[in-house]
Amino acid sequence: MSFPGSAHLPPVGAEVSCSGYSVNVVAHIEGLGATHLDLRGGIRFRVEGHTRSGLGEAKLRIIGQEFGGEHSALGRITLSQADTGTTPLTLLQLARNDPPAFRMSLFQDVILTTEKGPNGTGPLNLYSSKTMIHLADTLADFPPRGGICQLQEQVGFASASAPGKVIATIKEFPLTLSH
Numbered sequence: 001m002s003f004p005g006s007a008h009l010p011p012v013g014a015e016v017s018c019s020g021y022s023v024n025v026v027a028h029i030e031g032l033g034a035t036h037l038d039l040r041g042g043i044r045f046r047v048e049g050h051t052r053s054g055l056g057e058a059k060l061r062i063i064g065q066e067f068g069g070e071h072s073a074l075g076r077i078t079l080s081q082a083d084t085g086t087t088p089l090t091l092l093q094l095a096r097n098d099p100p101a102f103r104m105s106l107f108q109d110v111i112l113t114t115e116k117g118p119n120g121t122g123p124l125n126l127y128s129s130k131t132m133i134h135l136a137d138t139l140a141d142f143p144p145r146g147g148i149c150q151l152q153e154q155v156g157f158a159s160a161s162a163p164g165k166v167i168a169t170i171k172e173f174p175l176t177l178s179h
Helices: none
Strands: 015-029 033-051 057-071 075-081 090-096 101-108 110-114 124-128 132-139 145-151 155-158 166-172 175-178
Touching: 015 057, 033 075, 057 101, 101 145, 124 166
Parallel strands: none
Antiparallel strands: 015 033, 015 166, 015 175, 033 057, 057 075, 057 090, 075 110, 090 101, 101 132, 110 124, 124 155, 132 145, 145 175, 155 166
16 A cells, blocks of 8 residues: 555565663562563564554554563563464554654553562562553654653553452553664
8 A cells, every 4th residue: 555654664564673671660569569670672563554544654563572681589580472462553653754753652462470479489470461552752763773662551460360469560661672
């Protein structure tokens, strides 16, 4: 599909990898309290389609993601992709044509895994209680080169066996993405 602005969007079917990092992720974990995490990793997208919304929009499916770091009490911590079939598509909107600028709404359903639980208990395997939403209002390009995405609201995590009991919460998660 060709329309004004479509030349600035990645082509349908393209796969785009981005590395990412986040310093000072603010989390609260039951039995540990407030803690700060530094995470590194990446996300891989596949362009599923374009729409004529506004100046143009690409719909991106996350086909792989993982961010990890070390914590003194919890050991290795990983945020990885959960069920891709239920996660909404990420939206990449063309905000301006010349020069091009983008806005991205990044939707993520993730699993939080720790090597050890608080107080030396076994590992934790927790699922996000709702879709995590990161927003990047002003990307100069896509794939981004140092684009900053901000978490829109805190996200709770619970075990599969007790989905109503939040055990951990991510309160702040500034994510920098680069190609």
